[in-house]
Amino acid sequence: MWFTSDNASGAAPEIMAAVQAANAGYARSYGADALMDQVRAQIRAAFEAPEAAVYLVATGTVANALSLAISCPPWGAVFCHTHAHIAEDECGAPEFYMHGAKLVLVAGDHGKMDPAALSMAIEKAKGSGVHGVQPAAVSITNVTEAGTVYSVAEVAALAAIGRAHGLAVHLDGARFANALVATGATPAEMTWKAGIDVLSFGGTKNGCMGVEAVVIFDPAKAWEFELRRKRGGHLASKHRFLSAQMTGYLEDGLWLRLAAHANAMGARMTRGLSQMPDVALVHPVGANILFPEWGLGTHARLEAAGAAYYPFTAPAGRERARLVTSWSTTEADVDNFLTALRG
Template sequence: MYFASDNSGPVPAQVLHALAKANEGYAMGYGADAEMAEVTKRLRDIFEAPEATVHLVATGTAANSIALATLSQPFETIFCTPTAHIHEDECNAPEFYTGGAKLTLVPGAPGCDDKMTRQALYATIAAEETRGVHGPQRGPVSLTQVTERGTIYSLDELQALSAVTREFGLPLHLDGARFTNAMVALDCTPAEMTWKAGVDALSFGGTKNGLMGVEAVIFFDPKHAREFELRRKRGGHLFSKHRYLSAQMLAYLRDDLWRDNARKANANCAYLAAGLRQAGASFQHEPQANMIFAALPRATHQRLFEAGAAYHLWDGPLEGDLTEQITARFVCDWAISTVQMDQFLALI
């Protein structure tokens, strides 16, 4: 009954087998391994982007921060939502790796602060560069897909936001820690959700979708490749035994494992959401991928935790009025079983 995070689930057998195979003999280091060449080719084919450059790092924080550092200058500001991972959960890593670029928060729609609107983005960007040399200059825009509240930008919404960035001549970064969950939910192609929608750089997540620890940074304009390589090395994120990153990503891309895992996670979430709804839970947002924010009585939470369930309370402590409705976050990964979900729902 583990719904705390999709970071915490097991690694698929195919990935462990690929790591064991990569462990045989010797290979060139620092990304010169044969597996990396195949990873690059496969991602270029998958994204229909033959000129795209592909770079691997071990963490999502490194992927986001070094990508944004490549797209920005220290005297610029990066535009994101108040709930963006780069704002709430990366311990100022973007500011550190950019050498001091600040974050400017773009308000979301009423009742939906995880998604920025075209109007809010335009107004927020326009409000910068009004103080000449004394204020921050306009820098990249970073969107999160799936958002931190489990919602998804539609293709139309992505295109509307990218039209604003193009009007101001700013690059657009997509934090895709749950990229594949969003893609299968929208039933679109990777290209449609990235460069065809105006995205310049993508943090292509693997860890939340089953990998042991690897993320890809993809630049659709190869002009950024050299700077990213230097920043990755300078930032301490260039692996010497790089083949162990490459092997994971290659196994992920073979035989559609990346899509299959995301479909399973989303289906598990839909199953859990249906059970929660039948049990009378109220939802903060309609679940669209593999994350649920739902409220249950505090007494129910206490019973679930006592039985060994794992998830995060979002807007109140475990102790207090037993009848009070407390929102919690439930995240489904690819591996959670129907038996475990049924056990959890039975306790509710």
């Protein structure tokens, strides 16, 4: 009954086997390993993007921060949702790597930026001339921090607003695989075909040990990314172990199978919760993150039964939780939780 986060899960056996296999003998360092050639080819094929530049880093935070640093000058503005991970959970890393650029928060229900609010925020920033930060990029998160999923059309609509103003568009895809299987879209449809310039492509939350890819659809930005990654201290010397995780992840569609399982467990939990009269879901569940709300005393009862998750601030007289299912969640985990909740 461990639902704190999908990064509380271990690594999938296939990923561990790929890392073990990569341990034999010698390999070139700093990203010049043969496995990285394989990763590049796999990602270019999966995204139908033969020119894309592909790099690996160890955390989602640095994938986002470096992606934004190549998209925005120090005097620029990045438009993102009020509760975007880059705004609330990265300790200022994006601003740090962008050398002081500003995140401008855009409201919207259920974790999704409202297109009209995005347009207004960009127009307002443009109107401030030399006194304000200059609009430079839009950052979209899919799966959102509220556990909802943007459709391809919704991503394309936000990207089109940014592009109409000449802005770069970044997608925080820490849970990109979960969003893809939820929508049935292809990787190309969810990214460059929808107007995305740079993608943070998550692996860690979906069964890897610790690897994220940055996929840059405009290769003109590639060298700058390489320099910033090295300067920022994120070019791994024993890079083959990052490459091995990513090749294992992409091999035979493992990444999509793991995400489909996590989402199926999310759907199983959603069905169970929906049948309980005192339980309400704060946001529609799109993939593997749920925000249920229930009566006082429930946290204590669930904790006593051995359930682990994060409690959230709730209106008076109620309690809220965030539950995250993962590639390793079992049906029994979900059913035991629901039984404990029923009391």
